[in-house]
Amino acid sequence: MDFLLPADQMALLLGGVRTTVLLFAIAWVIAFALAIALVVIRATDYRPCRWFVDAFVAYHRNVPLLVQVMFWYFGMPELLPETIRFWLYDHNAEFCFAVIALALGSAAYQAEDIRSGLRAIPATQFEAARALGCSYLETMRYIVVPQALRISLPPLVGRALLLFKNTSIAMAIGVAELTYRTREIENLTFKTFQIFGIATVLYLIGTFSLMALGSWIERRTTPGRKEHRNA
Amino acid sequence: MLEIIQDYWLTFLIGQYPNGPLGGLAMTLIVAVLSILMSFPIAIGLAVARSSTWRWLRLASACVVNFVRGIPLLMLIFWCYFVIPIMTGYAVSGFWTLVCALTIYEASYLSEVIRAGIASIPKGQTEAARSLGGSYMLTVRSVVLPQALFNVLPGITSQFISTIKETSLGYVIAVNELTFAANQINNQLLTQPLQVFTILAVIYFLLCFLLSRGLSAIETSIRRKRGLL
Numbered sequence: 001m002d003f004l005l006p007a008d009q010m011a012l013l014l015g016g017v018r019t020t021v022l023l024f025a026i027a028w029v030i031a032f033a034l035a036i037a038l039v040v041i042r043a044t045d046y047r048p049c050r051w052f053v054d055a056f057v058a059y060h061r062n063v064p065l066l067v068q069v070m071f072w073y074f075g076m077p078e079l080l081p082e083t084i085r086f087w088l089y090d091h092n093a094e095f096c097f098a099v100i101a102l103a104l105g106s107a108a109y110q111a112e113d114i115r116s117g118l119r120a121i122p123a124t125q126f127e128a129a130r131a132l133g134c135s136y137l138e139t140m141r142y143i144v145v146p147q148a149l150r151i152s153l154p155p156l157v158g159r160a161l162l163l164f165k166n167t168s169i170a171m172a173i174g175v176a177e178l179t180y181r182t183r184e185i186e187n188l189t190f191k192t193f194q195i196f197g198i199a200t201v202l203y204l205i206g207t208f209s210l211m212a213l214g215s216w217i218e219r220r221t222t223p224g225r226k227e228h229r230n231a
Numbered sequence: 232m233l234e235i236i237q238d239y240w241l242t243f244l245i246g247q248y249p250n251g252p253l254g255g256l257a258m259t260l261i262v263a264v265l266s267i268l269m270s271f272p273i274a275i276g277l278a279v280a281r282s283s284t285w286r287w288l289r290l291a292s293a294c295v296v297n298f299v300r301g302i303p304l305l306m307l308i309f310w311c312y313f314v315i316p317i318m319t320g321y322a323v324s325g326f327w328t329l330v331c332a333l334t335i336y337e338a339s340y341l342s343e344v345i346r347a348g349i350a351s352i353p354k355g356q357t358e359a360a361r362s363l364g365g366s367y368m369l370t371v372r373s374v375v376l377p378q379a380l381f382n383v384l385p386g387i388t389s390q391f392i393s394t395i396k397e398t399s400l401g402y403v404i405a406v407n408e409l410t411f412a413a414n415q416i417n418n419q420l421l422t423q424p425l426q427v428f429t430i431l432a433v434i435y436f437l438l439c440f441l442l443s444r445g446l447s448a449i450e451t452s453i454r455r456k457r458g459l460l
Contacts, residue, residue, distance in 0.1 A: 058436075058440060059432075059436060061439075062392075062396075062435065062436045062438075062439035062440045062443075063396070063432045063435045063436050063439075064396035064397070064399035064400075064410070064435055065396075066399045066400060066402065066410060067399055067410060067428065067431055067432050067435055068432070070410070070414075070428055070431075071428040071429070071431075071432055074417065074424035074425075074427075074428055075424050075425035075426075075427075075428040075429065076425070078424065078425045079425065165302070165303040165304070166303065167303075168303035168304075168305040168306065169303075169305065169400070171305070171403070172402065172403055179303065179305055179306060179309075182309075183309070192313045193313075196306070196309060196310060196313065199306065200302055200306055200310075203301065203302045203303060203306060204298070204301045204302060207300075207301040207302070208301060
C-alpha cells in the first residue's frame with residue numbers, strides 16, 4: 001500500500017481500523033446481550049421493571065450519542081470509587097467509556113426491535129405449541145423466538161450498521177479510531193483528499209460487508225427461499 | 232446543580248449573545264430547522280428519481296443515497312469542512328458547514344422514508360391519473376406525492392428529531408451549539424462535569440421527548456380531522 005501512504009502513516013491508519021472494529025464488535029456483543037435482558041425484564045408483570053426499561057429506552061432515544069459519550073467520559077468518573085477510576089485511567093479509559101456508551105445506546109434500540117418482533121407473533125402460535133405438548137422453553141426455543149428473530153432481523157442489521165458508523169463519535173473523547181487517525185494524519189501531511197478518501201472507502205467496505213452479512217443471514221433463515229434455492 | 236443552572240441558563244439557551252455569537256439551544260434549533268427545510272426538497276427529488284421508470288436515474292439516486300448512508304455523519308461533516316472552501320473559494324463558517332453536511336445526510340435518509348411512502352401508493356392511482364390524461368409530472372405532483380408524504384408523516388417527524396440530536400456533532404468542528412456551550416461551561420467550572428453534562432442531557436431529553444410527543448399529537452389530530460381514525 002506504499003503508493004497510497006507511507007508505511008508509518010499506513011500503520012497509524014490500520015491501528016485506527018483495528019480500534020474501530022474492536023469498538024464495534026465489543027459494543028455490539030454487549031448491546032445484544034443487554035437488549036435481550038431488557039426485553040425479558042420488560043416482559044415481566046412487575047410494573048417498576050417495565051418503567052425502568054421504558055425510561056432506559058426513552059433516555060437513549062432522546063439524548064444525542066455524543067452527549068451520552070461525554071456524560072460517561074467526563075461525568076461518570078466522579079461517581080466511581082477511586083480504585084476503579086485509577087484502574088480505568090491506566091487501562092485506556094476513553095475506549096472503555098466509549099464502549100459502554102455505544103453499547104447502552106444500541107441496546108435500547110435493539111431491545112425495541114426485538115420486542116416488536118416478538119409482538120408480531122400471534123398468541124395462537126404459542127398456544128398451539130403448548131397444546132401440542134411443548135414445554136414453555138421448547139415453545140420459545142422452536143416456535144416463537146425463531147419467527148420473532150426473523151422479523152426483527154432487518155431492523156437489527158440496520159442497528160448494527162448505525163453502531164458501526166457511530167463508533168466515529170468516540171473520536172470526540174480521544175479514542176484513536178479510524179476517524180481520529182484520519183484527522184491526525186491529515187494534520188501531519190495535509191494530504192486531505194487522499195487520506196479522507198481512504199478512510200471513506202474503508203468505512204464503506206465496513207458498512208457494505210455488514211449489509212452483505214445481514215442479507216446472507218436473512219437468506220439462510222428464511223425457509224421459503226431455501227426451497228427455491230434447492231429446486 | 233441548581234447553582235449552575237442559575238448562573239449559566241442564559242449560556243445554555245443562547246450562548247454569548249448579545250455580547251458574542253449566538254449559540255446554545257437557539258443555535259441547535261436554527262441548525263436543525265434549516266437543515267431539515269433544505270433537505271426536504273432534495274429528499275423528494277431523490278425519492279422520485281429512485282421510483283422513476285428511467286433506469287439510470289434510479290441507479291444514480293441509489294448510488295448517492297447508499298454512499299451517504301454508508302459513511303458516518305462525522306466523515307461527511309469533515310468532507311464538507313474541507314471540500315466546500317476549496318470548491319467555492321470562500322472560507323465557510325462552521326455553521327454553514329454543519330448545515331450543508333446535515334442537509335446532505337438527512338436528504339438521503341429522508342428520501343428512503345419518502346420512497347417507502349411512494350411505494351405504498353397502489354399502482355392503480357398512477358394508472359388512473361395517467362389514463363385521465365395527466366402527464367407524468369402532474370401525476371407525481373398532485374396524485375402520488377400528496378398521499379405518499381401524508382402517509383410517511385411519522386417517519387418525517389422522527390427524522391426531524393434525529394436531526395436535532397445530530398446537530399450535537401457540530402461540536403467537533405466548533406459550531407457554537409448546545410453541546411459546545413455545555414463544554415465551554417464545563418471548562419469554566421472545571422470541577423463539576425457530572426452536573427454540567429447531566430443538565431445537557433436533560434435539556435436534549437426534554438426537547439426531543441416533548442417535541443416527538445407534540446408532533447405525534449398533531450398527526451393524530453390531522454388524521455382525526457380527515458376521518459382516518
